[in-house]
Amino acid sequence: MSECDEILDPFAEIARREHPLAKEGMSETLPFVYEKRWFGAGNQTVNRLTPPSFESELIDFHDQLARLRAKYEPYLQNLVPPRELMRPHLELKSFHFRYREEQDRLFSRVLNGDGPWEEVAIPDFRGPTKENGRWTGYYRTEFQFPKPGRGKRLFLLFQGVDYKAVVYVNQKCVGVHEGFFAPFEYDITDVWQETNTLVVEVHNDYPMMGVNGTLLDGDKLYAATGPGWDDPKDGWHHCPSGGGIHHHVMIEERSELYVQDIFIRPIPEENGLEAWIDVVNTTSHLIEHAELALDVFTRNFEGEGLRNLHFSIAYAGPGMNNYRYRLTFANYRMWELNQPFLYTLRASLSYNEECIDQKDRNFGMRSFHMDELSLPKGRLYFNNQPIILRGANEMGHLQQCVMQENWKQLIDDILIAKLANLNFYRITQRPVQEEIYDYMDMLGMLNQCDLPAFGFIRRSQFSEAIRQSAEMERLVRSHPSVVMVSLINEPSRPAKRGKGHRHLFRDELEAFFAAARNAIYIENPDRVVKNADGDYDPPTETGLSDFHCYTMWYTNHALNFGHLYKGYVPMLKTDWLTGCGEYGSEGLDHLAVMLNRYPKEWLPAQLDETWMPNRIVDAQTYSLHGDWFPEQDTIEDWIRESQSHQAQVTRLMTDAIRRRSDKMISSAIHLLIDAWPSGWMKTLVGVDRIPKPAYFAYRRSLEPLRVNLRSDRWRAYAGEQVEVEAWLLNDMAQSYYNCKVRVTFRDDHNDFGSFEITAQAKAVSPNHAGTLRLVMPQVSERRKVYADACLLDETGTLRNEERFAIEVFPNLERLPTKGEVVFLGASAESVLSELGIGSVPYKSDQSFQNIIISSLEAFECCQSEIEEQINHGAHAVFLQDEGDRTEWSIGGHPVQEFEMTELFMVAHATQARPLDFSYCYNVETDRIDPIAQRYFQVEGLEALLYTYEKPSRTEPMNRGKKKRAVAGLKKMGSGQIIIVRLLLNGRVGFNPTIDHFIRSCLK
Incomplete structure (x- = not known):
């Protein structure tokens, strides 16, 4: 099985398998084209920008949140006079419940309340049983309510039952409803008694997208998110399809x-x-x-x-x-x-x-529409002003607030989003309780409502899905906060999954989109509809496109990081803008959450003992970290490094998306707040509502008007000139003219110069302000230098600040070697030349101390004589073969090489500087490019640079098993060979850590 075929978990597997195809109706999007403008010399120094500590950011977070509470408190008031005529009502909160038993085939046993029951309070939401989610259960209660008077009727109201409800009142079936999110009601006047018995038969089914690890899929219109339930194994990570009466049940009298x-x-x-x-x-x-x-x-x-x-x-x-x-x-x-x-x-x-x-x-009096006439199509307008939606996905925490009637927390959760400069929640993959939309109305938070479909729609459920599309719109249509609905998350190709006999093909799915749009139009002719969020089988025939991008977690998903950072965008629907509905990475919970809320078996006995995050059910860090940061030792190490990577991903990807807001007019990070401990650790805020570092990175990246510095050179040599781009990112509907961007170039002790340029920030646009030419200072040892930038508007008001860091290395000097290095192969010669190492081509029987080989064909012509010199103390370095061979031998031992996902980071055996081999520059492409796409195996190898295999999330801890050598040393007699499978073309001479490593391989 190749790496791309490995099944890690259902979501990693989707990300690795499903990539949009280049099809008719789609176009390539190249990096932003702009005219270069150079900064001039400046006469004012920018304040030294010292990054705030995490502790100080937490203090500021709580202070700012308190201010937001005070600001929005007036909008929570209700000044409407009470209604003169109220409908008499009774809420039913206490029920009995049981799963269906064999004896319940005699249904009168259920209706009469015979047999064992458990007492439950509504809302009640429970997880899958041993049948993996397909179960039937019964809720039963008795109630009394006055007989309706003349001209009155009695109604039984449900605000949410998951999934299918068959309702009996006084032993008569009064109705059936399918779908978990929509309210429904029945007139029960004709079956009223002084004492009434209510039985609700609840059927849960396998979701259409399937059940993890099985081939089972069912009729349930459900995606991959629910409110969850309090069970560490199944409920916290709340993708499993639960069920129950999860919202209010009422008896109400009406005219x-x-x-x-x-x-x-x-x-x-x-x-x-x-x-x-x-x-x-x-x-x-x-x-x-x-x-x-x-x-x-x-x-x-x-x-x-x-x-x-x-x-x-x-x-x-x-x-x-x-x-x-x-x-x-x-x-x-x-x-x-x-x-x-x-x-x-x-x-x-x-x-x-x-x-x-x-x-x-x-x-609320507001308008929201999408322009489908002007090119490019898809520009969004809020109150007739252009708007870019900046937001986050929500998966359960708001629903839990409603179920617990914790209105204070619900308010805070919306304000936490506003504090991070979000204007938009994607309430992901399901409509939710109406109270959530009520509070978003009161607090001014836009949102998108999703039909609960993921990947596929069952052919047999075509009509039901259309009916539920109309139900969804009726639920949300009067809420000013709801500006968009979508119809399916990450539609995939059913034939590719062997599901064509059960699910709609793409042409049939487009027919569903058309029908669902018409059903929604009947309920609300003004609704903006997005057919698919994260389309894996584009393009859609109507409306805005959308892609999901986890390129810095599910490695190279949608497009690789170097392309994204440079300004590329995935293939897009021709003549249309697009959205990016999901992106992000995992960051483990804070230690306090783990110690206070996790099961003991997930935790180490002592904080300093070796611990792996595969102990956490459904965590992805153990499986996927190895492409981005090295394996850690203790629980605190893992928390620190995973959160650091998450913060970096959040900053880099958000900035890259904003630099392409000429194409991407909505984006939502996945996710903002966790509903449970370890529930969705891609969240930026834990279940305790304490932010992770990534929250503050997101907040800074989403400043509506800001300066952003970008360069593909993150490391350089003293004396080199490095170009750094300055961008003005403006998400507001107001343009700013005659802005000034000032930059001071410095290290921790000295200022090397200041620069300035005047630029404009056009409304809702990325704007290239200018390019800096920075000459790296002379250094005796590696150290960081900084470009500190500030943005002043036309009034001279400071609007934003940013720091960009470059690591500077001393210049390479000629390597002292005993005799010149010999080479075999053109690539080997080029590498030596770039490193300033004197070299000569190898000739038969030539004596050498160091040889670098990039042609296995040439090596095999004189293999025995070269191996003899190695056995007598010479060093040989094997670079990637110019003929792309994957099998060869050395010293009688076979060498096998294997393709893998292109990586932007490999780990170093000493771990002195763990990220030295990451985000390397390629002068040939003028961007950050991968540095490895192959690993190898040979007997007796000591790994020098390596990556990791990707085990399942639950695989037992085995530190040694995970390493895959990208560079390694093998002793041969008195000498040694070093095999290096780093990608070196365009990288040698421009990446000091690679250069120093290659030089260190020589004797």
């Missing part, structure tokens, strides 16, 4: 003619709104001459509304009736992110001059 739903379509451009009122007639006859009175109140601020707007209803037929009214509303206040002003529309329904029902709906 025979009642208001069922209200939808508000704001039309701010016309100083008005549309009110859609759904009125239900529960009788079997026409009801004539009813009346609707509409009032608009300001909800969270003092201001003007609308009063006493009366509309006659000629007749209401049995069942649903939809009435639409265009209202003029001139003196409104816009719903904005920093001022989320809300209104409430109250619909009062009268009949025979008596008010018989009232219902309220909150709304």
